[in-house]
Amino acid sequence: MNTNDFSSSSSSSSPSDRRIGALLRHLTAGTDADRVSSVFASPTSGVAGGSVFAHLVQAPEDAILGVTIAYNKDPSPIKLNLGVGAYRTEEGKPLVLNVVRKAEQQLINDRSRIKEYLPIVGLGEFNKLSAKLILGADSPAIRENRVTTVECLSGTGSLRVGGEFLARHYHQKTIYIPQPTWGNHPKIFTLAGLSVKTYRYYDPSTRGLNFQGLLEDLGAAPQGSIVLLHACAHNPTGVDPTLEQWEQIRKLMRSKGLMPFFDSAYQGFASGSLDTDAKPIRMFVADGGELLVAQSYAKNMGLYGERVGALSIVCKAADVAGRVESQLKLVIRPMYSNPPIHGASIVAVILRDRNLFNEWTLELKAMADRIISMRKQLFEALRARGTPGDWTHIIKQIGMFTFTGLNPAQVSYMTKEYHIYMTSDGRISMAGLSSKTVPHLADAIHAVVTKAL
Ligand code: PLA
DSSP states (O other): OOGGGTSOSOSSOOHHHHHHHHHHHHHHSOOOHHHHHHHHSOTTTTTTTSOTTTTOOOOOOOTTHHHHHHHHHOOOTTOEEOSSOOOBOTTSOBOOOHHHHHHHHHHHHOTTOOOOOOOTTOOHHHHHHHHHHHHOTTOHHHHTTOEEEEEEEHHHHHHHHHHHHHHHHOSOOEEEEEESOOTHHHHHHHHHTOEEEEEEOEETTTTEEOHHHHHHHHHHSOTTOEEEEESSSOTTTOOOOOHHHHHHHHHHHHHTTOEEEEEESOTTTSSSOHHHHTHHHHHHHHTTOOEEEEEEOTTTSOOGGGOEEEEEEEOSSHHHHHHHHHHHHHHHHHHHSSOOSHHHHHHHHHHHOHHHHHHHHHHHHHHHHHHHHHHHHHHHHHHHHTOSSOOTHHHHSOSSEEEOOOOHHHHHHHHHHHOEEOOTTSEEEGGGOOTTTHHHHHHHHHHHHHTTO
16 A cells, blocks of 8 residues: 555655555555564563563653643642743632533523534634634735634644645655754644744843844745744743734744744733734735744633634635645544534634623633733732842733743742742743732742742
């Protein structure tokens, strides 16, 4: 059997094609007795009664999700989880938005709803509304039918599907990601079959953007390379380019034919406005060029565990968008067949109904405002304690996270002595903080920076 039967139209073989090829060769090669018995042999054969997996070493926990595991094991009543970016109320509780409750009620009341499989590309209405939300209701690309949108498993799944699509069908196989970036990015894109390189982004000395470094690195990237851009609320640094800087980035990227791949995991969480946070993406769409965007509803609708998101690919022409979609289906079908129905239905109910939509924007703004207020409170608390250092970055940074500048030794001291949990790079989730817990965090930061760890 020729492995090309299974790959699509791409002529060059990408790493993922090669992986699929190797797997197919293994599964379809000679069926002589030896080979069959080696594949279907008893699970313990050859290891004298022991496990065939006995050689496995214990893998480390995930750098972000592992923080929650450690936190859950801690019996201390004062423990505080500022690791994962998950919104908490002033009472420190997870929040299910009121509009989400209402939408779910509507769905339950509707007895005509069924649980059939969705199409491979997901819920059609959800896809249309998601494209409008990110690109703008008046987007020329939508009007001209040049956008294809597929429902995926939240932001992560959208990035993975987009990455694999590019690895199969785009002429450049290198993606440039910012340094630093969300820890999952390099793994997602490597496993999708792309080769990952970084561009300078953050300057620790100013705790701001290394704009010069960014321009130099993108300027030196080979023609056509893919560039991962955080649409807003950069994770982990909380540092975003200004609109003027975005315009310069856009010009440079378009002049070199670099392919933008936006990761929009926090639309509405940075400024409190859905439209403001989508501006960088819309600038790139307005010039008529092509791009990809991965959307997540985990944070802005609080639908973390529903795993609902979308991948949109903006093309230059409607017929191209149609063919792109047909190829996306070939990426998705063998990966998870088709996406879940519930989360996408909740989103569709909210986005299609003007009243629910307006109520959502208010709830979203309230979450964003509470995070901004936490920034001010933490900053004031450190000032009140006379904590050495310039802490203005806490109020300057944007979105869910503050990149404190604390080092791994300081982080581990705060965890051990104060039961405060965060990622070892010194990132704290401001959304996990409340007025009640700010003093505890400020005490801990004050203690570590005056201890010279
Ligand atoms: N992109 C970025 C930049 C993110 O920060 C995250 C989530 C995602 C994509 C993926 O989110 P989703 O798949 O749930 O939609 N980052 C979190 C959670 C909030 C995590 O690491 O999974 C974080 O704490 O960094």
